[in-house]
Amino acid sequence: TEDSFSDGGQYLDTADAVAHGRELVAAGADIVDVGGESTRPGAVRVPADEEAARVVPVVRDLAAAGAAVSVDTMRAAVAEKSIAAGAHLINDVSGGMADPDMARVVAEAGVPWILMHWVSPDDFASGAGGAAHAGSDVVADVIDHLRRRVDAAISAGVRPEQLILDPGLGFAKTAEDNWELLRRYDELALLGYPVLIAASRKRFLGTLLDDGAGPRPASGRDHATAAISAMAAREGAWGVRVHDVAPSADAVRAAAAWRGQARRGHQAPSPKGER
Known part of the structure; x- marks a missing residue:
């Protein structure tokens, strides 16, 4: 996308996006997540036809090259076209709230569906920053919301x-x-479903790494991201979503070895796979 907080504008061209996706696989990615609109705070939604035009050709070419592909979309129509093009997983940051038809598409296709905790559709446009949980237990709120989704x-x-x-x-x-x-990951795991941790380069890592001159920029957050990846894998998370693959792939392998589970190379995990 043009406005991604991390790499906006770098992979708008289909050929550039496909080449980058292949590089991610070579670096150790099990799944390549393809998205056509930014979900950063304050992002403006793109028209559905533009999102599909950005996403579907990339999905088709990566799938043809043998990559396992997920599609980061909140629109059922984009998900349906992407599945037809070879995508095998839908990553829906709205948890099915943005488009009521998404559940039908996923049910009919039989593909895995990532449901993310999302407070309300208004948060997408407003970039709300935590007021929704003021005075409440955020973990309990998230668990209750995900259970309902x-x-x-x-x-x-x-x-x-x-x-x-x-x-x-x-x-x-x-x-x-x-x-x-993150501290109370075990409570999330008690829901009984695979868990995806998507911390990569996010603002809270920049705040953690503030050296007095301000939060560290997104480009300087990859080491902290890899640390999160290692700990998430150690806790038994299903997966981590990252931008810089190689350090996190190494971290996941090290965590698997720590748990006494050999993980050589990389492979696309199934939703109910090793946890």
Whole structure:
């Protein structure tokens, strides 16, 4: 996208995006996540046809090259076209709230569906920064919300084994909210579903690494991201979503070895795979 907080404008061209996706696979990515609109705080939504035009050709070319591809979209129509082009996983930051038809698409296709904690559609446009959890237990709030999203998905015909949960680090949460969710990962895991941790380069890491001159910019947050990856893997997370693959791939392998589980090379994990 033009306005991604991390790499806006670098991969707008289809050929550039496909080449970057192949580089990510070569660096150790199990799944390449392709998105056509930014979800950074304050981002403005792009028209559905523009999102599809950005995403579908990239999905088709990466899938043809043998990559496992997920699609980061809140629109059922974009998800449906992407699945037809070869995508095998839908990463929906709205948790199914933005488009009521998403559950039907996922149920009919039988693909895995990542449901992220999202407070309300208004947070996407406003870039809300934590007020939604003022005075409350953020972990309890997130668990309650995700439980309701799971119930809604299953009621719509999605099989439980298709679901992966994401606590939504950085979405309408303070830095302390994010750390509390990570500290209490075990409570998220008690929901009984695979968990995705998406902390890469996010603002709360920049705040942590503030050296007095201000928060560290996104480009300087990859070492902290790899540390989060190692700890998430050690806790048993299903996956981590990152920008700089190689350090986190190494971290995940080291964590697997620590747990006594050999992990050589890389492979796309199934939703109910090793946890």
